[in-house]
Amino acid sequence: MAPFYVTTPIYYVNAAPHLGHAYTTIAADVMARHHRQRGDDVFFLTGTDEHGEPVSLAAEAAGVTPRELADKNAERFKALAPVLNATNDFFIRTSDPEHGRAVQEVLTRVKDNGYVELGIYQGWYCPRCADFKSEQEIVDGNHCPIHLIELDWEQEENYFFKLSKLQDRLEQLYAERPDFVTPSSRYNEALSFIKGGLQDVSLTRGKLTWGVPVPWDEKHVFYVWFDALLNYYTALTYARPGEDLRDEFWPATYHLIAKDILKFHCVFWPALLMAADLPLPEHVFVHGYLLLEGHKMSKSLGNVLDPFEVIDIYGADALRFYLLRDVSFGQDGSVSTADFEQRYESELANDFGNLASRSIKMILRYRDGVVPQVDVDPAIAADFDGLAERVSELVGRAELTPALEEIWQRVRRLNRYVDEQAPWKLAKDDERAADLDRALATLAEGLRVLTVLLHAWIPERAGILLAALGAGADLADDAPALAIGGARLGAAVPARASDLDPLFPKQQPPKAA
Ligand code: ME8
Numbered sequence: 001m002a003p004f005y006v007t008t009p010i011y012y013v014n015a016a017p018h019l020g021h022a023y024t025t026i027a028a029d030v031m032a033r034h035h036r037q038r039g040d041d042v043f044f045l046t047g048t049d050e051h052g053e054p055v056s057l058a059a060e061a062a063g064v065t066p067r068e069l070a071d072k073n074a075e076r077f078k079a080l081a082p083v084l085n086a087t088n089d090f091f092i093r094t095s096d097p098e099h100g101r102a103v104q105e106v107l108t109r110v111k112d113n114g115y116v117e118l119g120i121y122q123g124w125y126c127p128r129c130a131d132f133k134s135e136q137e138i139v140d141g142n143h144c145p146i147h148l149i150e151l152d153w154e155q156e157e158n159y160f161f162k163l164s165k166l167q168d169r170l171e172q173l174y175a176e177r178p179d180f181v182t183p184s185s186r187y188n189e190a191l192s193f194i195k196g197g198l199q200d201v202s203l204t205r206g207k208l209t210w211g212v213p214v215p216w217d218e219k220h221v222f223y224v225w226f227d228a229l230l231n232y233y234t235a236l237t238y239a240r241p242g243e244d245l246r247d248e249f250w251p252a253t254y255h256l257i258a259k260d261i262l263k264f265h266c267v268f269w270p271a272l273l274m275a276a277d278l279p280l281p282e283h284v285f286v287h288g289y290l291l292l293e294g295h296k297m298s299k300s301l302g303n304v305l306d307p308f309e310v311i312d313i314y315g316a317d318a319l320r321f322y323l324l325r326d327v328s329f330g331q332d333g334s335v336s337t338a339d340f341e342q343r344y345e346s347e348l349a350n351d352f353g354n355l356a357s358r359s360i361k362m363i364l365r366y367r368d369g370v371v372p373q374v375d376v377d378p379a380i381a382a383d384f385d386g387l388a389e390r391v392s393e394l395v396g397r398a399e400l401t402p403a404l405e406e407i408w409q410r411v412r413r414l415n416r417y418v419d420e421q422a423p424w425k426l427a428k429d430d431e432r433a434a435d436l437d438r439a440l441a442t443l444a445e446g447l448r449v450l451t452v453l454l455h456a457w458i459p460e461r462a463g464i465l466l467a468a469l470g471a472g473a474d475l476a477d478d479a480p481a482l483a484i485g486g487a488r489l490g491a492a493v494p495a496r497a498s499d500l501d502p503l504f505p506k507q508q509p510p511k512a513a
Pocket of ligand 1: 010011012019020049230256261288289
């Protein structure tokens, strides 16, 4: 079995989770589920980033200790994953002692390898990003381009990570691996940052205490970003007690992130791994921002949609579908309640839900629920030809929106097929019984194939529909259905269909507060 290791960023526990966090976790889950269907051995990691200034400042403002704030909010992030129906294999918290020890070990190696030096840092710093900004990165004189707050002028003695020594190796990495960072616009952005000339960066902070202590100088803690980035590696050392998962899963296959943290993942992270003599991840996929009223949805800007509320009303499948359908994964996109309701109604309820209900009803009415065991219609077979391979290829490159579009074209094709065949007319003519058999078998089998493929996006309702189509355990849930050709039209024409409640019913209006 091929290993497939996918990660989300670890989220700051300075506030509650919002839709932006849900977005990356959902995308990673779609990839994890799809790869399980391919028969890969999947490890899916998410978690929380608990150290550093973003958290200690928020704790101070709330009048609690950083640990108290971290404990409270980590629980909320931990609770988000199952609500989204995300199947992460582990949830890392950077306050886990095992993580801290592994960070110390790797960063001591970086020092022993000659990449650490004591120096004085002077410059602009954003405490919300926990990021030192170069002159090129700041806006309006001395403001953070992301949080729009005034930056602090910092001057302190730090240990530095000698990033500049890795300039050539990073350029070489980008030259050799054009798919290290995708989409290509993000690859270009990272490469031009590198080509602009790399400066050494702070590896430790002397002013903070909320962090992993530096083993060679206990007056310092590690700068939160190095502690945080290493989570992808350290988690494998203790996620399953008694096992070292690094053997199988390191290096990671995909890191999913948004463009706000590109510099850290596409420049600092590979450099750090090089300095520690560790293999580099295969790919970093950089998605865009979910925008609300034209602005990045963010805790600090206060314009957030609450994923818990949305799911409470519509269910997790609807949110998973909407976010990856409406916003092209990799680009910025606006989200709104009105767009959400529109997609829900026209695509989930009508295109797909009605197709399923109508098809099953006709099989029940005209054939007592027994699906005729005849060949599927060659016209539909031609339109489904190569679909599973195409979807796999796209998901394999994290192109989740085009993959979903491929499937949806076939959902629409089957809807047209119902109209073309008009089984209700065929049913009135005994001489056309064979045509009716073929139409019903094609609908049942077409639906089954689409549902297997859609499972990664809408696992809950896909499971219900597969059960109504009598699909066996080898096609259900995260079984390796794709590995056994289970998304090929004609591979497993269902035997019986059974009653199905509407998959995406008209949603209940939100309860009055
Ligand atoms: O940056 N649109 O944590 P964070 C799309 N702890 N995605 C969004 C989003 C939006 N409006 N808002 C948040 C950190 N995200 C660090 C990461 S990793 C070693 C350390 C998602 O809580 C997106 O994945 O600010 C983004 O990269 C991440 O949340 C930032 O989460």
